Amino acid sequence: MTAAAPNENGGSPEKNGHERNDVVKRDIVVVGASAGGVEALRELIGALPADFPAAVLVVLHVPATGGSALPKILDRAGALPVKHAQEGDEMLPGTVLVAPPDRHLLVYDGRVSLSAGPVENGHRPAVDVLFRSAAATKGARVIGVILSGALDDGAAGMVAVKLRGGLGMVQDPDEALYDSMPRAAAAAAAVDHVLGIRDLADALVKVAGEPAPDDPPASPLMVTEAAMAGLDSEALKASDRPGEPSGLSCPDCNGVLFLIEEGGLPRFRCRVGHAWSPASLVAQQTSAFETALWVALRTLEEKAALTLELAGRARTNGHRLSAEQFDRQSQEAKGAAELVRSLISRMGEGAADTSASQVPFGE
Numbered sequence: 001m002t003a004a005a006p007n008e009n010g011g012s013p014e015k016n017g018h019e020r021n022d023v024v025k026r027d028i029v030v031v032g033a034s035a036g037g038v039e040a041l042r043e044l045i046g047a048l049p050a051d052f053p054a055a056v057l058v059v060l061h062v063p064a065t066g067g068s069a070l071p072k073i074l075d076r077a078g079a080l081p082v083k084h085a086q087e088g089d090e091m092l093p094g095t096v097l098v099a100p101p102d103r104h105l106l107v108y109d110g111r112v113s114l115s116a117g118p119v120e121n122g123h124r125p126a127v128d129v130l131f132r133s134a135a136a137t138k139g140a141r142v143i144g145v146i147l148s149g150a151l152d153d154g155a156a157g158m159v160a161v162k163l164r165g166g167l168g169m170v171q172d173p174d175e176a177l178y179d180s181m182p183r184a185a186a187a188a189a190a191v192d193h194v195l196g197i198r199d200l201a202d203a204l205v206k207v208a209g210e211p212a213p214d215d216p217p218a219s220p221l222m223v224t225e226a227a228m229a230g231l232d233s234e235a236l237k238a239s240d241r242p243g244e245p246s247g248l249s250c251p252d253c254n255g256v257l258f259l260i261e262e263g264g265l266p267r268f269r270c271r272v273g274h275a276w277s278p279a280s281l282v283a284q285q286t287s288a289f290e291t292a293l294w295v296a297l298r299t300l301e302e303k304a305a306l307t308l309e310l311a312g313r314a315r316t317n318g319h320r321l322s323a324e325q326f327d328r329q330s331q332e333a334k335g336a337a338e339l340v341r342s343l344i345s346r347m348g349e350g351a352a353d354t355s356a357s358q359v360p361f362g363e
Contacts, residue, residue, distance in 0.1 A: 032127030034149025036177025131157025149181030
């Protein structure tokens with residue numbers, strides 16, 4: 001799939017009846033959520049009226065395997081019809097499209113597309129992918145909303161929305177069950193509203209359908225990243241990659257991560273397209289480190305048990321020196337295992353806060 005080139009009105013001419021000489025309105029709402037997001041989404045969507053003059057596109061972090069009941073939950077919550085997005089669905093006012101499991105939801109022209117493109121921040125669907133593709137093609141017509149969630153997926157997407165003249169809203173972090181995502185988005189971009197869910201719904205009703213201002217063109221970086229998420233062959237095969245080699249490796253493929261920055265927010269992307277925000281990268285590295293420690297602990301305990309058994313066999317066979325050597329190796333392995341176990345315990349007691357405010361990049 002090839003991304004359409006944005007025009008000066010924030011996107012390509014519409015396929016659903018909006019021509020370039022029409023008044024361009026704020027008629028696309030993109031919503032991102034993660035942990036604690038189901039309740040927030042249900043309350044938000046349930047508060048929107050049946051004549052809501054914008055299409056609503058939703059990404060909630062869900063497991064790649066199995067189904068998702070989110071459309072049914074949201075459909076029962078209020079007046080708007082809700083369904084899982086399908087390839088080529090039109091973005092119609094007063095309808096809600098939800099990203100299905102294991103597929104990015106992207107915006108092209110007046111329709112949406114689904115993609116098995118590279119994961120971002122460890123997720124597919126990813127909030128950043130939806131927000132960035134909407135911003136790249138629709139510009140100031142987009143209203144971005146970030147609800148409850150952990151870490152900082154959506155922060156880069158909110159930056160993209162604001163760079164194109166769109167509106168940004170986040171759930172009040174003090175109200176959110178998990179405050180990291182709304183805090184990260186508010187810190188990364190000059191959002192227009194920080195509100196509780198009910199007030200967010202009221203704000204959306206007020207601004208949806210209003211004329212959109214003229215918007216600056218999408219940057220080459222924004223267009224390229226949106227195309228990579230959509231598995232655009234030209235973007236993926238390009239010899240150059242935006243940014244500079246960071247000296248860090250991608251947790252997904254072990255390739256070199258390139259440090260890129262847009263709107264003052266640093267991020268990382270590898271050659272094949274996996275993307276990471278700073279907090280998400282730290283969290284993934286922490287998880288990988290903990291896994292490595294458990295592997296090391298298991299290996300050391302197995303070594304201690306094996307050498308102890310070998311010491312007993314050697315002693316039974318009258319090989320005193322060999323028995324003493326195996327005994328020493330067993331004690332050394334036990335000692336090392338205790339050190340690793342204590343390190344794992346300390347990590348559990350004082351787990352690092354990986355919220356965006358704790359990540360030094362961009363300060």
